[in-house]
Amino acid sequence: xxxxxxxxxxxxxxxxxxxxxxxxxxxxxxxxxxxxxxxxxxxxxxxxxxxxxxxxxxxxxxxxxxxxxxxxxxxxxxxxxxxxxxxxxxxxxxxxxxxxxxxxxxxxxxxxx
Amino acid sequence: xxxxxxxxxxxxxxxxxxxxxxxxxxxxxxxxxxxxxxxxxxxxxxxxxxxxxxxxxxxxxxxxxxxxxxxxxxxxxxxxxxxxxxxxxxxxxxxxxxxxxxxxxxxxxxxxxx
Numbered sequence: 001x002x003x004x005x006x007x008x009x010x011x012x013x014x015x016x017x018x019x020x021x022x023x024x025x026x027x028x029x030x031x032x033x034x035x036x037x038x039x040x041x042x043x044x045x046x047x048x049x050x051x052x053x054x055x056x057x058x059x060x061x062x063x064x065x066x067x068x069x070x071x072x073x074x075x076x077x078x079x080x081x082x083x084x085x086x087x088x089x090x091x092x093x094x095x096x097x098x099x100x101x102x103x104x105x106x107x108x109x110x111x112x113x
Numbered sequence: 114x115x116x117x118x119x120x121x122x123x124x125x126x127x128x129x130x131x132x133x134x135x136x137x138x139x140x141x142x143x144x145x146x147x148x149x150x151x152x153x154x155x156x157x158x159x160x161x162x163x164x165x166x167x168x169x170x171x172x173x174x175x176x177x178x179x180x181x182x183x184x185x186x187x188x189x190x191x192x193x194x195x196x197x198x199x200x201x202x203x204x205x206x207x208x209x210x211x212x213x214x215x216x217x218x219x220x221x222x223x224x225x226x227x
Contacts (some may be wrong), residue, residue, distance in 0.1 A: 036218075041221075043203050043220050046215060046216070046217060049210065049211070049213070049215055051213065089155060089156065093213070093215065095213070095214065098163055099144055099215070100146060100171060101156070101205075104155060
């Protein structure tokens with residue numbers, strides 16, 4: 001069963017706009033939350049990650065917001081660019097279960113010029 | 114790709130034949146993983162290894178076996194391939210980042226079972 005739920009499935013944003021992708025989880029054993037970016041024909045690439053004791057983390061134009069009580073986290077891409085067009089996956093790790101990733105189903109982002 | 118190579122990169126095979134995919138890493142990482150990626154399902158864990166000869170099952174392990182006889186190689190075997198195993202297979206290693214283990218992926222193997 002999908003332990004991490006991700007929405008929306010697809011997203012179209014104009015250049016310069018803000019892209020927002022949301023994820024939710026139920027398993028309180030999860031203790032690390034990475035986001036991956038994947039271009040067609042490539043493997044997923046680690047983009048940014050957050051620990052549950054932090055409410056926000058920013059790296060360049062990418063920000064993760066984390067709400068531990070609601071068991072939700074989101075990725076914000078500021079000033080979205082056409083080069084950001086890719087599929088984005090949220091994930092969660094339980095460090096007591098081999099550090100395996102539990103992925104959301106992905107969001108296909110298209111940034112239009 | 115964090116020093117990870119996968120071979121073959123593409124393979125076409127017939128139903129009922131055995132298939133072995135290889136993942137090779139050069140940086141002595143302890144943890145290695147096999148995932149499959151399918152439209153509408155994202156990536157799902159097949160098996161993982163936490164050391165030589167130490168492996169465990171993931172969410173979708175039925176029909177797959179793995180072996181790790183040395184640190185650098187993690188093999189995924191489909192004993193008798195079925196059309197439902199047509200997929201893109203990704204190997205990953207785990208590396209410490211900010212005090213947490215997280216994963217870096219190889220380039221993938223595209224498998225078509227006819």
